[in-house]
Amino acid sequence: xxxxxxxxxxxxxxxxxxxxxxxxxxxxxxxxxxxxxxxxxxxxxxxxxxxxxxxxxxxxxxxxxxxxxxxxxxxxxxxxxxxxxxxxxxxxxxxxxxxxxxxxxxxxx
Numbered sequence: 001x002x003x004x005x006x007x008x009x010x011x012x013x014x015x016x017x018x019x020x021x022x023x024x025x026x027x028x029x030x031x032x033x034x035x036x037x038x039x040x041x042x043x044x045x046x047x048x049x050x051x052x053x054x055x056x057x058x059x060x061x062x063x064x065x066x067x068x069x070x071x072x073x074x075x076x077x078x079x080x081x082x083x084x085x086x087x088x089x090x091x092x093x094x095x096x097x098x099x100x101x102x103x104x105x106x107x108x109x
Contacts, residue, residue, distance in 0.1 A: 001106055005090055009099035013086045017109035022080075023087055024103070026052045031109045036102050042095040049088050053081035 003020035006012045015023075021031045027045040029035055037045050056079060094101050 001109060003103055003105040003109065005087060005101055005103045007090050007094040007099055007101050009097035010090060010093035013090055015083075015086070017105060019083050020103070020105070021109055023049065023084055026084075033105050033107050033109075034103065036100055037091070038100050039095075039098050042091055042101070046088065046091050046095065049084050049091070053079075053084050053088075056080040 001017040002014050003017050004012060004014050005020075017031075024031050024035075027037065027048050029037065091101060
């Protein structure tokens with residue numbers, strides 16, 4: 001399932017519900033089918049996401065995986081910072097214009 005985040009001032013992004021749930025929980029929001037991050041809530045939401053991504057970076061480690069052919073490939077998983085980046089950018093741009101961010105999904109997630 002996809003979740004669509006729409007800014008009142010700057011655009012729209014979509015992400016999978018599992019990732020959206022993780023990010024909204026970090027911000028302190030319920031994962032209902034529809035919701036809003038108000039103008040007043042934007043600074044705290046941005047701060048919480050930035051703190052979580054900074055904390056995640058300090059615990060992350062990259063590992064090389066050896067496949068059957070003997071070649072090494074970088075198997076670094078996509079981190080929280082990379083997943084949060086589009087939402088953080090949307091929140092930042094929205095905050096500059098004193099807007100709000102809505103999200104919508106097919107059902108609660």
